[in-house]
Amino acid sequence: MSPVHYVALSAILFVIGGVGVLVRRNAIVVFMCIELMLNACNLAFVAFANMHGNLDGQVIAFFVMVVAAAEVVVGLAILMAIYRARRSASVDDANLLKW
């Protein structure tokens, strides 16, 4: 399989994740869609590393995984705090800063 296939697949997955972020309103599902987008980026990085024959792309994908893990921890903690205060995980309900 040539890297073009993998990059195209990662583009498809990224767009699907983006649609999920725009459309879904459960905050946890929005987070999952963000994870899908990050995974799609990782697939592209690994495909480029495979194409160029060096390992830098894989190192970048590794760092993306670390950052994604940290982001999930903080994001889910924020979500828990919001749920504790407002009894809802919907992103529509957190509208105190809306004018």
Add this chain to the structure above:
Amino acid sequence: MSHVLAAGTDTDAIARESIFWILAVGSVGAALAMILVRRAVHCAIMLAVVMLSLATFYAMQGAPFLAFVQIIVYTGAVLMLFLFVLMLIGISSEDSIVETIKGQRMAAGLAAIGFFVILILGIGHAALGPATPPSVASGNSNLTGLATLIFTRYVFPFEATGALLITAALGAMVLAHRERTSPKPTQRELAARRLASGHMAPDPAPGVYALHDAADMPALLPDGSSSDASVSTALSQRAGADAPQFVRPEERIAITAEGDELVPDDVSSVTPSGRADS
């Protein structure tokens, strides 16, 4: 896995091709299902399918270390964290279908199609060559090569991710912390509360009220309604009016045999002695 898949023979090429197409269609379908299903738990399962497919793709592209990190860290840790939070904030949380912003889905779909076309045009115009033959990037040298890169050229970003992880852990602790508004009850206060409540012994184990209805263990109150102690409030909240009602065996017999005249008599004869015993 990568040793087998990276070899250059014809059958291996066919195997790689078929695995790629099966998993590509499967992962795209799972991703689509993820944004279409309404239950958040089903979304998590679909995300697990996508992540495992991606792990296979990494293994096929000469990145065995990333494949295992994908399975262990992403599917193992991150997705389990998602499921934990789902359990905490309610497993049955569903999205509402009502659009709060008018035409939002249509606009999102149009934007996605436009963005996808731009991406594909960019990929088509880019000079993406074939994969280089697996020399450095596969096998055992993958791990050593990655380690060398991380601890030489990328050592500063590596340290930065360490700081980031510590900050994230601290942030999660601060956000999840809850201030106690009332002082913690002491052992003496707890004992006094238990004495005052009239129930010295702990509650009976699950299933006791399903089999017994006695004066010392009243599943039904004297007027025939089910006791708060016998049916959990969580059950009655969940089921609403359909909460499980305890029907004592004698009552069923009495209804079928001679009507409901036996039951109040039975209750009144049993209850006072039971109360006196306890």
